[in-house]
Amino acid sequence: MKNILIVEDDLNIAELERDFLKLNGYSADIETDGSAALKAALTGRYDVLIVDLMLPGTGGYDIIKAVREKYEIPILVVSARSEDIDKIRGFEFGADDYLTKPFSPAELAARVKSHIERYDRLQGGGSANVIIRKWLEIDTASHKVLVSGREVSLTSTEYDLLVFLASNPNIVFTKERLFEAVWGDSYSGDLATVPVHIQKIRHKIEKNPGSPELIETLWGTGYRFNG
Template structure:
């Protein structure tokens, strides 16, 4: 039985999330303190984390950032903060999804299921090892490891998915909408801005000069293209 950690200081909301998750076969644990929640999440016992942003002792942004340093599990934000800047920041630090309060508990469960399936698919055993190489950039499709000039680069699952998709289709221009639908799917929060945020994060990690990228090119008004050089 998969375990889900709920980090939420509003007990009524936390219990509502717990009840719906348990009805769908998940074992859940509720933590109302941000610092304790981070320690729990760091234990590696959980298949996914549902986190609020406004928490005592440590906010949700910090928790997500710390989780992403060591773990690749679905992290879903459920927050009363509904401004676009908060949603973009949440995704930027590593959240997979973002729901605003009030929310549908059934939708939360559906999104968690979708992300768990996607992570499982990405972590599944590879039938054969293959390395995509472009001028110092290496993408190992068996281990999902990425390196630049021999130095390993740590990418989130979504960053890897996006880079792999573009690198697997060099010289083809894809619109932001097409990329979002391919990588995130219709069940996830987000839009074309989500793609732009992740492209910027990837560039900061793989490009010599992120302001003048060589690998991932922007075609203004059209989309993005991977340049195999």
């Protein structure tokens, strides 16, 4: 059974999330204080983190950053902050998803399921295949990504997006198409996550992220991986 940590200072919302996740076959714990939540999240006991941003003690952004530095588990934000800048900042700190309150518990459970399946698929490995593009090497069996021979760490979503692009070189993809390919066509979410994840990937694989050679932006059109 997958273990989920819910970090939410509104106990009514937290209990609603917990109860609905349990109905869907997950185990869930609640922390209402940010500092206590951070300690719990860093124990390695949890498979998914669901975190609010406005918390007593340690804030949500700091929790996301600290957890992401140590683990690649799915991190979902559930927050009343609905501005694009808040969403972009959440993705930049390492969140995989962002839901705005009020939200549907059924949608939350569906997104948790989607992220768990993607993460498990990546952890489980696959058929041996190595993608080599210039100085980038992706071993899809071990899920290792090497840049000029040096291994770099990517989240599961970053990895999925990179593999999709690198597997389809010299093809232009719109944000909508990338979102559909990586997050799923039945998945409701914010397209703003696509350029944020692209930027994060660039910082990890490009020689000069400010002038990318591998993942090119075609303004007004989309993105192309130069193979």
